[in-house]
Amino acid sequence: MTDVFVVRNQLGHYWGKAKIWVDGSNPRTVMRTRYEDEAINSLFELSSKDIELRGEVIAATLTERSEPIIEPSENPLPEEPAEELEPGEGEPDLTPAADAPRSSTTA
Numbered sequence: 001m002t003d004v005f006v007v008r009n010q011l012g013h014y015w016g017k018a019k020i021w022v023d024g025s026n027p028r029t030v031m032r033t034r035y036e037d038e039a040i041n042s043l044f045e046l047s048s049k050d051i052e053l054r055g056e057v058i059a060a061t062l063t064e065r066s067e068p069i070i071e072p073s074e075n076p077l078p079e080e081p082a083e084e085l086e087p088g089e090g091e092p093d094l095t096p097a098a099d100a101p102r103s104s105t106t107a
Helices: 036-049
Strands: 004-008 056-060
Touching: 004 036, 036 056
Parallel strands: none
Antiparallel strands: 004 056
């Protein structure tokens, strides 16, 4: 009996509740819906943003803990690229402000 539907990509990763791809090793993080058309709509939206995506909607049953029974992916998840910052961006500004009072210290 089919309880829910999940979206899986060509690498065996599942679309997660946090709107990122997950490997399926923790079924609680996988986005699921009771209606197949909702899962198809999600897949359509994802594929319109990523033309390389080859996904499918998979029917899954739920465990007693309401987690889908899915096969985790054997492919590792791609690492998220670090946000590229402009030179000097994200670093503290150590230049003194022009209108800041200067303290004089004598030893």
